Amino acid sequence: MTGPPASGVRVPDGAGAGAAIELDGVTRRYGEHVAVRGASLRLAPGAIHAIVGENGAGKSTLLKLAAGVIAPDAGVVRVDGVPLRPATPAEAARRGVGMVHQHFMLVGSFRALENLVLGSEPVRRGGRLDLAVARARARALMQGAGLSIPLDAVTSALTVGERQKLEILRVLYRGARAILLDEPTAVLSPLEADELYATLRRLAREGRTVAVVTHRLDEVARFADHVTVLRRGQVALSRPSTGRSAEAERELTRAIMGGEAPPEVERPPLAEGAPAALVVDGLTVTGAGGRRLLDGVTFAVRAGEIAGVAGVEGNGQRELARALAGLEPRAAGRVAVGGLEISSWDVRARRACLGVVHEDRHAEGLLAGASVGDNLVLGDLGDLPRGARGRAAEAALVARRVARFRVEPPDPARLAGELSGGNQQKIVVARALDRVAPAAPGPGEATRAPRRAAAILAQPTRGVDIGAAAVIHAAIAGAARAGLAILVISADLGELRRLCHRLLVMRQGRIVASLPPACSDEQIGRAMLGLEAA
Structure with missing residues (x-):
């Protein structure tokens, strides 16, 4: 056991290093629709890996394959070189892989603290929830991660941004060595998004594996170390991120769309004296x-x-x-x-x-x-x-x-x-x-x-x-x-x-x-x- 991270939350063995995830020729079908087709990708520890592409390109499906949420119809998923079998969220979590889903997986009638520890509750003798320990661990985690939510609020009363933060905290609470996030900033303000990426950067520097699905190319340029483009379920481009430049953005856009980006919509003129x-x-x-x-x-x-x-x-x-x-x-x-x-x-x-x-x-x-x-x-x-x-x-x-x-x-x-x-x-x-x-x-x-x-x-x-x-x-x-x-x-x-x-x-x-x-x-x-x- 390497000991708990700075947040004070106990984590699985080996959590001091990230979990290397390899997807080797994976394919996933839904009826006649092929969501991912023969995709190969390696998510390495110590870096932020951005995955981009059009809606329906297979990005979320790829992340779910990596997290054991679904099993591939062909190909193999490996964690630290060993095939992920059985392909289940529980097995992936046991091996240090956690996923933050695009759509919330929370119990609305529970308090935020109860959702945070759900499934990993600290208990006293007799199996009763130890709220004092849960609260102390949650506060330490929030301080270490730089993410704050009202722990005693009913989850359904939280804002969309607070619920997104709670989802991220849940994965961190379980000590994931690889953190896979599907559109985590879609519900965050620009300031909150910057704060989130600062947290992800700290986790990457600690040696964890971080992968983020996003539609925002400015996030890729500012925060990602590596970027992969999916188009129609296949890897169209995968390379180190080259930072902010017009040419880099055009290259990503062409790879995403298979051609040039559509022109920006012009703001319609406003008639004088309009009622x-x-x-x-x-x-x-x-x-x-x-x-x-x-x-x-x-x-x-x-x-x-x-x-x-x-x-x-x-x-x-x-x-x-x-x-x-x-x-x-x-x-x-x-x-x-x-x-x-x-x-x-x-x-x-x-x-x-x-x-x-x-x-x-x-x-x-x-x-x-x-x-x-x-x-x-x-x-x-x-x-x-x-x-x-x-x-x-x-x-x-x-x-x-x-x-x-x-x-x-x-x-x-x-x-x-x-x-x-x-x-x-x-x-x-x-x-x-x-x-x-x-x-x-x-x-x-x-x-x-x-x-x-x-x-x-x-x-x-x-x-x-x-x-x-x-x-x-x-x-x-x-x-x-x-x-x-x-x-x-x-x-x-x-x-x-x-x-x-x-x-x-x-x-x-x-x-x-x-x-x-x-x-x-x-x-x-x-x-x-x-x-x-x-």
Whole structure:
């Protein structure tokens, strides 16, 4: 036994060195679909290894093979030179391999501390959980890892960023020598992402193996030691990271897409004198204990305008989206779209005139056990005719949304839960935007006039690749050109700068600044931290 790491948490034998993982010619099929095809890759200790590729390229599947979550149909996975058999998460964990999944694997009704130690609980005589020891180990781990969460909070009440941190802490608590993370920064603010990579760098320097699936090429350039590109389940490129340069980014982009990147979407011009189409006045949400989660939020977005909301995660962004969608019963204040009070509308009128994408697509946007087609028309069936005409109209609507947003694979009968995270996000955005700003009707569809209204989009490109982000950005710009007021809530400042006409900065449930997209990072950062403008 080499002794515990600096965090004070006991770890498996040999945890002082990382676990070398080799995937040798691995293939994994799901029915007729080949997710990974003959891929070979070595994850070496002491380095951060980035794995990138388009949605559906096989990145998550590759990580699950390495972590024993699924077994290869062909090829072999080795840990420290020895085949991983049986290919199970328990065997992988026993040999020092831990995985942080893209979608949370937490018990919402448990406290954070209980989730952290679940399956590895310290116990007293009689088998009772020793909370004092669990809390001491958890605090030491958080201090050593530089990740902090409220241990006594119910997990369902944590922000998305806090739940992501908890997932990472769970793996570290079990002393993993190889840490595999699937899109760990997709739910984190830029500052939180930097802090996470600082933690991963410390772990790599201690000799651990670190692999990260990401869509953010700036993360690859800034933090990765080695990068592997997957395309259609095969390794298209694998080399040491060469840092930040335009040529290096172009090379990765070409490898990811099999060609040149799509052009950036141009921000649509904003007409002078455009009327306010989304008006929010004194919006307030009070949480448990009387704490104000939203505190008198007031702003207006004009028809055709794209306004961005920036802020450190947990400063009211989630509550803002929910309150505007009418899902926050504790909300007070005035919200109007197109001059009409939302509170005076029935549910169908709200749905028709206000498209909403929430930050957590699995909790508030997608039915994983339903088909792609059913997910694409959730909430729309009441607007379609009955009988054979209705079934034909539904099929045409599904086909148009699949084509418009390039959902892959384009199979409406497939379960939504079987798609990659990025393609699941396309479904959620397609349903929200196409409902309030439909494109030209497809074959067999009746012509529909665009419904001038508003769209609230929370983290619209979270976890999606370059090509998918371009499709979603084009749809957002198109909705603005059709006269919609668009509110984009995003942790990606680059996305907000490219898309938006202005940026609203949130802090502690308030709008504290309205800035032009060309403002400096320092200006935005100071506003986020509550400091006076530079």
